[in-house]
Amino acid sequence: MAQLMSSLRRVDGGWIVDGASDLQAELAAEAPRSIEKAATAEDIRAVVDVLAERALEGTSATGVYSTPGSVAKLMSALLDSPDGRDVRSVLDPACGSGTxxxxxxxxxxxxxYGQDVLAVQVQRTRLLVEASMDLEPVVRHGDSLTTDAFEDLKVxxxxxxxxxxxxxxxxxxxxxxTRWSYGPPPRVESELAWAQHAVAHLRPGGTxxxxxPPAVAxxxxxxxxxxxxxxxGTLRAVIGLAPGTAQPWHVGLQLWVLRPRQTDGPTSDAILFVDTTGLPAKADGTEGVDWDVLNDRVLRSWRAFDSPNPDAAVASGVAAVVRLVDVLDDEVDLTPVRYVRASLDSESVVDNVDDVIRGLxxxxxxxxxxxxxxxxxxxAGSQSWRFVPISDLMTHGQLTWIKSDLPSTDQQVADDMSPVLTAPDIATGSPASGTLSSIASEKREVVEDRDVLIPAVRSDRTGGRSAxxxxPEDAGVLRGPHVHTLRVDEDRLDPWFLAGFLTGAENISATRTATVRFDPTRLRIxxxxxxxxxxxxxxxxxxFLLRTAARRATYAAEHxxxxxxxGLTVGVLAPESDLDTGRDRT
Structure with a gap:
């Protein structure tokens, strides 16, 4: 397959396989026809990708990911120059799929111009560009860092x-x-070696x-x-992308914009940070990045920054223009979210603080x-009690045990908005907060007033359980998964007495085992x-009321x-001058 890709040639508007005698005849005939039939750039890319993936089978390349077309278009759009100069020559020293x-x-x-350490990727890039744009790129095989095929090239x-x-x-x-103008990269900083390699190939004014990955910052x-x-002033901008924008999907990657200072040009005293992680989702509610919004915000900020008035790039919650002296601290952390903040209205913050203090x-x-x-x-002195297990109480009809259920495996969203009392709700004393999506449709257990509810899993790391x-406020709600119900005969058993002793020290010791699950019939009262x-x-x-009130007060105090x-650290609140802190200032 690799030989086939290297033998494909464009001739007089069509495609041929040069040296077909050495290849399988069927593949040699089908590949050119498939490329010629492709009506769009996406169709061409699909054909080339099939050939390349077949050729790459068995090849391992750790840390190598293809660049999505949407990210590639954004990167190329960032090359637009405010003075209108055309970008004619472009190099990709790790060209991969050619995107x-x-x-x-x-x-x-x-x-x-392109170079890649894998020969298959060299042909992949060549075929993609030739078939899509009727251009013949210069693509070489080799490691750009150790064997630069374009050592004297400036682009x-x-x-x-x-x-x-x-x-x-x-x-x-x-x-x-000689490429390490900004310092020799340590062994663990290969990305900074690539960045300096890229800068070394730029013409004056090039970008x-x-x-x-974000760790580089x-x-x-x-x-x-x-x-x-x-x-x-070489690093002009750092643009943070949300996870899911490009592989690896779970990591929010960054775009670094590098432009060395020209000898006769001014040195920039600021850097642009853009954070796209908080941009709104798609208007239609589907998952994924809204590329129209992202491109608009990023390009608008960059073009404003790359102009005579760079401070115009500032956008609340999206972009910040930061003076270099404020970045050059002991860490030189270039993470955009560290610098990009949403603007806050002082009066609304004061009102909000007043509200939460009233809640506290x-x-x-x-x-x-x-x-x-x-x-x-x-x-009480020394109490001598006789204990009975829950299983005996069940046998004599003093209580009924309604076993806990497992969560539903259905992913459908229920139309019914009935509240569901969950295991965390029981542990914290909170109102029912769950939804029907967690309950199997055939296992809907309704909570009754005076039911004793106990989670089937530990409520904390010490092995303790809450009951x-x-x-009355819980009656009628649905019981969530991982919750046991003990329904008592109140003529013979008090529910709060049962709940208290179930969570006592002796029963905690009996259920503190290697597993987080337990059988309540083993407990004794x-x-x-x-x-x-x-x-x-x-x-x-x-x-129980004390614990619940203490949790609410703690949450309110933390809020x-x-x-x-x-408010104090972002500058929208200030301490009053006559604030009495109780400290002796003498």
Missing amino acids: LLLAAAEAGATEL DAVLCNPPYGQRDWGSGELAFD AIMLL TRPSGRKIRTNLVRT TTAVTELTSVTGALGGWSA RVAG PVLSLAEQRRYGDVFRQL VAELVTT
Whole structure:
């Protein structure tokens, strides 16, 4: 297959296989016809991809990913010059599938140069560009870092999606290479070696666009090179892309825009950061990146920054123009989200803070009230109780055990909006927060008032479990997965007494095993009269209310602290001059 790709040639508007005698006759005849039948660039790409994937079978290339067409088009669009100069010559030193060179050709470039360490990718790039654009690119086989096929070439632009995480890229033998104008790259910084290789091939005023993993912006080993790229004004912009934009899909990659300062030109004193992770989703509700919105925001910010008035590029929550001195700290962290912030209205923030403080006051008042209601116990001495397992209570009809269910495996969204009480709701004392999508349609268990609910999994890492007695507000909601129900005969058993002893120290020890699941019939409670049960039950109920009120107060306090801290640190709030902190200032 690799031989077939290298033998395909375009002649007089058609395609032939040069040297067909050495190839399988059927493939030699079918491949040219398939390319000629392709009506669009996508059809041509599909044909070339099939040939290339067949040829690449069995080849391993760690850290090598193809560049999606949408990303390639954005990268080529970033090459537009504000002074109107045409970008005619473009190099991709790790051309792979040829997507970046094709995007450059579609944007108007006429001189295309590429190199790749895999011979199949060399032919793939050549065929894709020739078939799509009727241009003949110059594509060479070899490792661009160690065996540069275009050592003396200078171009208008470089587009590159280099291999990530290389360790054997030649750091030792290239230690004194003249390309390292910004510092010799450490062995773990192959991406910064590729970035400097790209810059070394630029003509004065040329631009390089690199698609890089986010770790390049933060790794301590690359700090010196990042410092020099920023200090000299070579790194003009860092654009953060959302995960799912390009492979690896789970990582939010970055675009670095590099343009060395011209000898007779001014040195930029700022850098542009763009964060696209917060851009709105597609209007039709489907998943994926809205490329129309992303391209508009990114290109608008870049073109404004790359103009006589760079501060015009600032866009709340999307783009920030940062002075170089503010970037050149001990870390030189180039992550866009560190610098891009949404603008906040001071008055609305103050109103919001007032609201959450009122919520905190209410929560603290509730906690104080519940705490004040505690009491009514005394030293009991040494209690000698007889214990009975839950299984015996079931046998004698004092309670019914309704076993927990597993979550539904159906992914369909239910139209019914009935609330579902989940295991976390029980642990935190919260109202029902689940949805029907978690429940199998044939297993809908309705919660009744005074049901004892206990999660089938541990409520915390210590092995403890929370139990909750359903109140009137819970009656009628649906029980979620991983929740056991113990429905008691209240003429013989108090539900709060049962819930309290189920979560006591002895039962916690009995269920703290290697597994997170448990069988409630193994738990034991003491045998007491109904009147005694109710006295204990009243205290257990107060303790449940105490825990619930404490959680609400804690959440409210954390919300207040977070909101005020954010307001102070972004400059929309300021402490009052007469604020009494309680500290002795003498």
